[in-house]
Amino acid sequence: MKGKTDKKLEQKNIKPTAMRQLVYEILEKQKKALSLYEIEQQFDNVERSTIFRTLKTFQDNYLIHSIDDGTGAVKYALCDDDCTCKPDDLHIHFLCNKCGQTHCMKDMPVPKMDLAEGFSFENANFVVKGICPNCR
Amino acid sequence: MKGKTDKKLEQKNIKPTAMRQLVYEILEKQKKALSLYEIEQQFDNVERSTIFRTLKTFQDNYLIHSIDDGTGAVKYALCDDDCTCKPDDLHIHFLCNKCGQTHCMKDMPVPKMDLAEGFSFENANFVVKGICPNCR
DNA sequence: AAAACTTTGCAATACTGTTGCACGTACTTA
DNA sequence: TAAGTACGTGCAACAGTATTGCAAAGTTTT
Numbered sequence: 001m002k003g004k005t006d007k008k009l010e011q012k013n014i015k016p017t018a019m020r021q022l023v024y025e026i027l028e029k030q031k032k033a034l035s036l037y038e039i040e041q042q043f044d045n046v047e048r049s050t051i052f053r054t055l056k057t058f059q060d061n062y063l064i065h066s067i068d069d070g071t072g073a074v075k076y077a078l079c080d081d082d083c084t085c086k087p088d089d090l091h092i093h094f095l096c097n098k099c100g101q102t103h104c105m106k107d108m109p110v111p112k113m114d115l116a117e118g119f120s121f122e123n124a125n126f127v128v129k130g131i132c133p134n135c136r
Numbered sequence: 137m138k139g140k141t142d143k144k145l146e147q148k149n150i151k152p153t154a155m156r157q158l159v160y161e162i163l164e165k166q167k168k169a170l171s172l173y174e175i176e177q178q179f180d181n182v183e184r185s186t187i188f189r190t191l192k193t194f195q196d197n198y199l200i201h202s203i204d205d206g207t208g209a210v211k212y213a214l215c216d217d218d219c220t221c222k223p224d225d226l227h228i229h230f231l232c233n234k235c236g237q238t239h240c241m242k243d244m245p246v247p248k249m250d251l252a253e254g255f256s257f258e259n260a261n262f263v264v265k266g267i268c269p270n271c272r
Numbered sequence: 273a274a275a276a277c278t279t280t281g282c283a284a285t286a287c288t289g290t291t292g293c294a295c296g297t298a299c300t301t302a
Numbered sequence: 303t304a305a306g307t308a309c310g311t312g313c314a315a316c317a318g319t320a321t322t323g324c325a326a327a328g329t330t331t332t
Contacts, residue, residue, distance in 0.1 A: 015298095015309080015310090017298095017309095017310065017311090019310080019311075020310095035288090036288075036289080037287090037288080046311095046312090047311070047312050047313070048288095048289090049289095049290075049291085049311085049312075049313080049314095050310080050311055050312065052289070052290075053290095053310080053311085054310095054311095057310095068204065068206045070204045070261055072287075072288070072319095072320085073287085073288065073289095074288085074289085092249060094251070094255060097258055097259075105251075105252070108249060108251075111247050113228060113244060113264060115230070115241075115264065115266070116241070117269070118268070118269030118272065119230060119264075119266055119267070119268055119269065120266040120267045120272070121264060121265075121266045122233055122265050122266040122267070123233075123264075123265040123266070124262070124263065124264045124265060125206055125261070125262070125263045125265070126260070126261070126262045126263075127260065127261045127262075128249060128251065128255075128257060128259075128260045129257075129258050129259040129260060129261070130251070130255055130256040130257045130258040130259070131255070131256045131258070132254070132255060133253070133254030133255065136254065136256070151278080151279090151329090153278090153279065153280090153328095153329095155279080155280075156279095171319090172319080172320080173318090173319080182280095182281090183280070183281050183282070184319095184320090185280085185281075185282080185283095185320095185321080185322085186279080186280050186281065188320075188321075189279080189280085189321095190279095190280095193279095208288095208289085208318075208319070209318085209319065209320095210319085210320085
């Protein structure tokens with residue numbers, strides 16, 4: 001019988017290799033978004049580039065989304081099951097200025113803005129920074 | 137008689153050296169936000185690190201603000217005269233996915249969000265991406 | 273003009289992300 | 303099942319941006 005992880009991967013047309021299962025489970029276990037480096041730390045002897053490509057595959061298949069929170073390292077977090085990373089799926093992210101953790105605020109969609117004449121909207125990145133509940 | 141640039145710099149307590157005047161004028165001339173590299177290109181033989189430190193000085197004194205638009209290079213743009221880079225001064229930035237130029241939407245403040253219990257708001261980065269009027 | 277401080281240039285380095293290549297595993301098909 | 307093909311992984315090298323230490327040059331103060 002196939003595991004839950006395998007099903008999730010196959011749902012998004014990703015062949016479930018050992019590596020991919022592990023990376024997926026690391027992301028699932030965390031409530032927060034993780035950087036490539038942070039994921040790498042969870043392994044003993046795995047190549048950065050392998051994880052990098054695993055994340056790229058995940059991203060290409062809408063299993064995860066990436067967040068540039070301004071800390072210098074891109075972070076990654078699981079998408080919702082039905083997410084296709086379209087504008088309507090966008091949500092706000094919160095970076096704690098103290099602990100550096102980045103959280104997905106999945107219940108807070110990125111507000112639609114009325115742009116000036118001639119500007120079209122394709123995508124957005126909205127990161128709110130402050131102090132998280134754990135750090136006060 | 138002192139030039140306009142000197143006054144602007146002194147208004148923000150920045151000693152107006154030749155380098156600083158030039159960097160300021162480059163930023164002023166442009167409508168858009170510029171990366172360190174783009175500024176470097178406007179000179180013949182100036183050190184990256186010097187510009188870097190010049191920009192840092194400008195930023196520490198609220199003369200410019202930096203924008204991380206997700207392109208990998210931080211960009212810089214002049215603040216309004218009375219800006220102190222507090223939450224109320226924040227505005228949206230627009231990155232054109234075609235030409236890569238980043239514009240300050242100074243008339244569009246970053247919307248205040250009601251964060252979940254326990255999260256405090258200190259700062260925000262809101263970048264909207266799409267196609268700009270020049271590229272359609 | 274000497275001392276103290278600031279700014280600049282050079283060189284080196286850190287960090288993150290990214291790619292080429294070779295090897296091995298898994299899948300396909302005859 | 304054996305040969306052929308496609309895919310995934312590890313290693314190594316590299317690219318781009320940001321950043322720092324140090325010394326020389328310039329500026330301000332006394």
